[in-house]
Amino acid sequence: MPRLVLPTTALHREFLDCLDDWGPGDHEDGFGISSEMDLVSPEGFAAWVGDRLRRTHPHGTPCPPWPHGSPRWIVEDGQVLGGIVLRHLFDDRVGQIGYGVRPSARRRGLASWALGEMLVEARLALGVDRVLVPCLADNVASARTIEHVGGVLEQVRDEAHGPVRRYWVPVPA
Template identity: 70%
Template sequence: MPELVLPTVRLHAAFLECRDDWGPGLHEDGFGLGADDDVDSPGGFAAWVHQLVRLTHWAGEPCPDEKHGSPRWIVEDGEVLGGIVLRHIFDDKIGHIGYGIRPLARRRGLASWALGEMLGEARAVLGLDRVLILCLADNVASARTIERNGGVLEGSRDTGDGPVRRYWIALDR
């Protein structure tokens, strides 16, 4: 049974296996991995995880840091299957939630399940009544995931990295 967990150094090897499953590049949505982040060395990985967890929402008050959010890893039997993040500071260009599932774990409903969990957190912890979620225009699987969770297509925009679909999901009270 999968679970959402805070990033942890205990899963270093499992995280690297997940990252390697994606292949080179920074397209692991939901992990907050930047071009300068050293996740290969134990010390670099520990520093990166510490930064992710430090920015996690704990006290009921949003932090003014634009990177502030609730990152979670999707883990099952010690294996990192993907990541998801609820961003606490709204940015119209990236939306409230980003997620990604490693290629070997796709087509199991993990993204839909994790998104549903984070929608509950967006409502309960942040008090949001709706969230914006974006996906690449050609990512049919992600569009279906968003639509399964109540996403209503607002339209498409070009972000400079290519066209994206913009979905709003109403969070019923």
């Protein structure tokens, strides 16, 4: 059974396995990383995880106004399968929730499940009734995931990295 967990140095090797599954370059939005970050060395990884956790209350409740909000990893049987983040500051360009599932774990419903969990957190942490969740226009799987949880397409917008679908997703009461 999958679960959402706070980032932890205890899963360093498993996190690197997840990144290897994606391959080189920048990775999925749920992790909030880029290629220039040192995630391989234990020190670099610990600094990155520590930075993410310092911006979260000890009991796991998000600590606004950090724009990266509530980071969680999707973990099952000791493997890091992906990441998801609820952003606490509204950003019209990147939306309020970003996520990604490693290639070998896709097509199992993990993204829909994790997105559903974060919608509940959005209600509790932000008190909102809907969130903006964008995805690249050519990412059909992500578009289906967002639509599966009730996302309504607002528009397709041209961005610097290509066209982006913008969905408003209702948050459960």
